[in-house]
Amino acid sequence: NAGVTQTPKFRVLKTGQSMTLLCAQDMNHEYMYWYRQDPGMGLRLIHYSVGEGTTAKGEVPDGYNVSRLKKQNFLLGLESAAPSQTSVYFCASRRGTDATGYTFGSGTRLTVV
Amino acid sequence: RKEVEQDPGPFNVPEGATVAFNCTYSNSASQSFFWYRQDCRKEPKLLMSVYSSGNEDGRFTAQLNRASQYISLLIRDSKLSDSATYLCVVGGRGSTLGRLYFGRGTQLTVWP
Numbered sequence: 059n060a061g062v063t064q065t066p067k068f069r070v071l072k073t074g075q076s077m078t079l080l081c082a083q084d085m086n087h088e089y090m091y092w093y094r095q096d097p098g099m100g101l102r103l104i105h106y107s108v109g110e111g112t113t114a115k116g117e118v119p120d121g122y123n124v125s126r127l128k129k130q131n132f133l134l135g136l137e138s139a140a141p142s143q144t145s146v147y148f149c150a151s152r153r154g155t156d157a158t159g160y161t162f163g164s165g166t167r168l169t170v171v
Numbered sequence: 172r173k174e175v176e177q178d179p180g181p182f183n184v185p186e187g188a189t190v191a192f193n194c195t196y197s198n199s200a201s202q203s204f205f206w207y208r209q210d211c212r213k214e215p216k217l218l219m220s221v222y223s224s225g226n227e228d229g230r231f232t233a234q235l236n237r238a239s240q241y242i243s244l245l246i247r248d249s250k251l252s253d254s255a256t257y258l259c260v261v262g263g264r265g266s267t268l269g270r271l272y273f274g275r276g277t278q279l280t281v282w283p
Contacts, residue, residue: 100275
């Protein structure tokens with residue numbers, strides 16, 4: 059099993075460009091999450107999904123959009139990238155709301171210049 | 172107030188030392204608790220779940236005090252490979268069921 063796969067792993071964008079980050083999981087997990095991690099800030103939740111076709115806002119949703127058209131995929135979009143969105147982005151999935159934790163992808167390092 | 176508060180450290184200890192990390196959480200109704208480990212520039216990985224009665228996994232012991240809303244992680248006989256950031260994590264309840272709340276992490280460096 060691949061677990062949680064994020065693509066791309068690295069990307070450099072110019073201010074104002076758009077891009078989509080893809081998260082794919084092969085564990086049939088219901089819940090999926092997008093986080094960003096910045097130095098000294100810890101992990102901050104951007105958006106999450108509790109099932110196919112559903113999405114919800116996290117702590118820092120502004121400037122991002124998401125879609126969960128298929129259960130295994132969770133897409134994070136940046137419509138007009140800003141330097142403040144330079145960060146490491148982690149996707150995670152979770153089977154349910156039991157005592158299990160998250161499984162994380164290996165991250166996407168995004169730089170906006 | 173943040174959901175999960177941790178001492179950021181850093182903790183610098185020699186090999187073989189015992190080190191303890193603590194964290195507090197704000198939601199008294201929380202039901203799931205975890206410690207994650209994150210190596211530099213890598214994704215967080217589950218170290219262990221934390222149960223009410225306390226639990227041990229080799230050199231690692233986790234404790235939960237629900238009355239004080241306090242979680243701890245004890246590492247005995249530290250190894251160089253234990254150097255990492257340790258994240259205290261608490262599960263949501265009610266409208267936030269399914270979410271996990273992460274502390275900012277405590278950095279540990281074990282030196283030879």
